[in-house]
Amino acid sequence: METYIPKVGFVSLGCPKAGSDSERILTQLRAEGYDISKSYQEADLVIVNTCGFIDSAIKESMDAIGEAVKKNGKVIVTGCLGAKKEIIEKEYPNLLAITGPHALNEVMTAIHSHLDKPHDPFNDLVPPQGVRLTPKHYAYLKISEGCNHRCSFCIIPSMRGDLVSRSIDDVMTEAEILVNSGVSEILVISQDTSAYGVDIKYRSGFWHGRPIKTKLYDLAEALGSLGVWIRMHYVYPYPHVDDIIPLMTEGIILPYLDVPFQHASPRILKLMKRPASAENNLLRINQWRKICPDIAIRSTFIVGFPGETDAEFEALLDFLKEAELDRVGCFKYSSVNGATANLLEGKVPEAIKENRLQRFMETQARISHKKLQAKVGKVFTVLVDSHEGNYAVARSMADAPDIDGKVYLRDGKLLKAGDFVDVKIDSYNQHDLFASPNV
Numbered sequence: 001m002e003t004y005i006p007k008v009g010f011v012s013l014g015c016p017k018a019g020s021d022s023e024r025i026l027t028q029l030r031a032e033g034y035d036i037s038k039s040y041q042e043a044d045l046v047i048v049n050t051c052g053f054i055d056s057a058i059k060e061s062m063d064a065i066g067e068a069v070k071k072n073g074k075v076i077v078t079g080c081l082g083a084k085k086e087i088i089e090k091e092y093p094n095l096l097a098i099t100g101p102h103a104l105n106e107v108m109t110a111i112h113s114h115l116d117k118p119h120d121p122f123n124d125l126v127p128p129q130g131v132r133l134t135p136k137h138y139a140y141l142k143i144s145e146g147c148n149h150r151c152s153f154c155i156i157p158s159m160r161g162d163l164v165s166r167s168i169d170d171v172m173t174e175a176e177i178l179v180n181s182g183v184s185e186i187l188v189i190s191q192d193t194s195a196y197g198v199d200i201k202y203r204s205g206f207w208h209g210r211p212i213k214t215k216l217y218d219l220a221e222a223l224g225s226l227g228v229w230i231r232m233h234y235v236y237p238y239p240h241v242d243d244i245i246p247l248m249t250e251g252i253i254l255p256y257l258d259v260p261f262q263h264a265s266p267r268i269l270k271l272m273k274r275p276a277s278a279e280n281n282l283l284r285i286n287q288w289r290k291i292c293p294d295i296a297i298r299s300t301f302i303v304g305f306p307g308e309t310d311a312e313f314e315a316l317l318d319f320l321k322e323a324e325l326d327r328v329g330c331f332k333y334s335s336v337n338g339a340t341a342n343l344l345e346g347k348v349p350e351a352i353k354e355n356r357l358q359r360f361m362e363t364q365a366r367i368s369h370k371k372l373q374a375k376v377g378k379v380f381t382v383l384v385d386s387h388e389g390n391y392a393v394a395r396s397m398a399d400a401p402d403i404d405g406k407v408y409l410r411d412g413k414l415l416k417a418g419d420f421v422d423v424k425i426d427s428y429n430q431h432d433l434f435a436s437p438n439v
């Protein structure tokens with residue numbers, strides 16, 4: 001398959017300092033494998049490095065931006081005039097990005113979000129599937145960086161910025177490389193998987209000549225066609241998430257959803273500034289289960305958030321009892337430097353937080369016990385991760401690595417990591433299942 005090399009056009013104006021900035025950007029572009037285009041028409045996007053020193057230089061820069069916009073349309077402006085963003089935006093409101101001078105990283109980030117980095121298997125020092133910290137048979141696939149939300153307990157957006165989705169073609173190419181390298185399970189991750197593509201207006205990309213939208217449903221469907229387990233993490237309960245549930249029923253992606261609800265009280269969710277806080281989550285969970293009875297739902301919660309009253313905590317326990325989630329994590333609220341929740345009134349004393357955490361975990365333990373008990377005697381396909389003595393340690397569709405339970409398979413020492421095998425559940429303990437090969 002011939003690899004397409006993306007091309008960047010470059011216009012460099014101004015003094016030698018600006019020239020040196022241009023050189024650094026051009027060097028980085030070439031180091032990453034981009035081609036430099038000599039014409040506007042051939043370029044996938046154009047960078048204009050401007051000067052804003054005197055009026056005539058400003059005019060020359062504005063003219064150059066105008067020409068790039070007219071002849072190409074996809075333009076990133078950098079340099080001294082870029083520091084006076086308002087002037088440029090007034091005349092050219094649809095630029096891809098504007099940065100000030102000495103902004104190599106910002107310029108490269110803007111390029112990456114509009115034009116994927118080429119991969120050159122001959123020159124890259126890493127294997128095609130990248131350097132990975134996970135075992136060979138499963139891999140995390142990051143579909144975006146940053147987040148558009150501003151949850152009051154979280155500082156991720158201030159560190160990583162707003163949502164930047166990877167293009168669907170880039171994501172699918174990586175997924176395919178992972179599968180070809182022997183991965184049996186792909187775990188989709190991001191800060192907000194439901195929001196995938198919103199920042200690039202769900203623009204379509206091409207994968208194997210087929211147009212696919214940069215959107216959760218389309219991503220799930222395309223990943224599902226790779227023939228490995230696809231597991232979705234960090235999915236917020238927006239209405240459009242309902243669309244992917246039938247894909248679980250049809251076996252295209254795993255019937256597993258990691259939805260960080262964090263609380264059940266509408267007032268606390270509002271104080272937390274949670275995405276989809278106005279949704280009726282119980283109703284949504286029931287609908288999901290109607291469409292896909294086997295769905296395993298995992299979630300995380302925070303107890304002792306500032307202002308949480310006894311009644312609000314009881315409402316959370318009621319939600320937990322009614323929702324009967326399969327896997328649940330719970331944390332006591334603790335303040336993070338720079339989080340806006342620190343300014344909220346009504347700090348909950350540590351002893352009360354601890355008591356709430358205990359009660360929460362006891363409630364969930366009873367639910368979990370019932371859920372695991374219901375699996376005894378049933379047959380599941382599991383994926384082998386490792387060995388412990390005579391046991392193969394595996395996971396079912398309901399178990400993500402590290403955070404959920406395990407299935408211990410008797411007489412499984414001859415199985416290899418990455419093997420799929422059908423097992424019958426014999427017994428269970430607090431978190432895990434014990435099984436025998438289903439013969």
Ligand code: SF4
Binds near residue numbers: 149150154155192
């Ligand atoms: S907790 Fe909220 S703000 Fe932080 S990354 Fe998640 S959705 Fe974004």
